[in-house]
Amino acid sequence: MPRFRKIFVLSLLLAMSVTVGAEQIKVDSLRFWTAPDHTRLVFDVSKVPSHSIFPLDNPARLVIDINNASLNRPFRQPPGNHPLFSKVRSAVRHGKDLRVVLDLKTDVATKSFTLRPSHQYGNRLVVDLFPKQGAAKASSTTQKSAAVKTVENKGRDIIVAVDAGHGGEDPGAHGPRGTQEKKVVFAIAQKLAAMINKQPGMKAVMVRKGDYYLKLRKRMDIAREARADLFVSIHADAFKSSRVKGASVFTLSRRGASSEAARWLAYHENSADLELAGGVSLDDKDEMLASVLLDLSQTATKEASRKVAAKVLGNFKHIGALHKNTVQKAGFMVLKSPDIPSILVETAFISNPHEERKLRSGAHQYKMARAIFHGILEYFREYAPPDTLMALNSTRQARHVISRGDTLSGIAQQYGVSMRAIKAANSLADNTIRVGQVLMIPADSG
Structure with missing residues (x-):
């Protein structure tokens, strides 16, 4: 009987495994x-x-x-x-x-x-x-040729690559109400791109043009193919505590930059693809010289990234809480282009119910996009590449650094131009100015 029972149990288990399989x-x-x-x-x-x-x-x-x-x-x-x-x-x-x-x-x-x-x-x-x-090559060629243009042969546009994080099957973080990061950051990115494209002498290139996934290095490649002067990646942060809040702006950490430099130099085809500022290629350089040139390029790129990040962070202070009062550093992959200044903006904590509610608002999305835009604009008004229309125009314009007690009407009177002309030249929505802000004074009142 025990032997029969054992055989029965084994048979039953075998039958169950076949059924499960x-x-x-x-x-x-x-x-x-x-x-x-x-x-x-x-x-x-x-x-x-x-x-x-x-x-x-x-x-x-x-x-x-x-x-x-x-x-x-x-x-x-x-x-x-x-x-x-x-x-x-x-x-x-x-x-x-x-x-x-x-x-x-x-x-x-x-x-x-x-x-x-x-x-x-x-x-x-x-x-x-x-x-x-x-078909793929034709599409790529068309996209590349459309990316860079000149304005009346007087100087080229400044190209800003606007990268909406995540996308497609990667929704990013979720808010308590189910808000998806990929959707809100894409909406902010679209608003930012529209502002950039309205600014004379600037052009936006949307890295992700719809709801689809792009690998991180592909995002860098798209910016490089467009010959971007700046890469801006937009995200919404999340944390296990719903009380954490505020915006942050990141640049690449020293460790992240070092690891990327090693990667570029390790592969010959990458060195051939990389053209540093001023059109210098690493393709024909020996290993020591290539390393020195890449280090110099990265140093300049990191410094430019830090400056534009500080400008953007300064503008965020006027629309809401900051998670950190200083520019942060991290090894994010999308920040690793050694030849393109790059920043990553965490617009808010989507895990915070109050900030999730604001992220869903088109009006607040516009405010965040405008803060990023003004930071970018302030940076390029001071550090425009010399071959750009903005750089050529800046030589014909005076600059005024706002001091305590300054008013827009007083500045207009001082330089003999209209307030409307100053507001148009600086993309000001109203008469609000702040200490330390740099205003471009147009040559005439328009």
């Missing part, structure tokens, strides 16, 4: 995001699946077979203007597998991988779609 994978949903160079599909699944992908012709289709899987709900369909595919279909295959078919608009290359549970997401199957090389 045969349990179908549930495909809960399909999410997708479109970036300029690819589209990412993310299938939410109950556990990591075995899968295969292959194309079909006449008409062009992409087949994704997910083994031992079933669909929980109909797939979301792409918008009619999606560049790569027009429809998603599904069917049962061999009675137990799931076949997903994308009706393509163009030939694509694919890359797929699985992701384990992380934060609010469970298991995922990720499929990236890339248009064939010709």
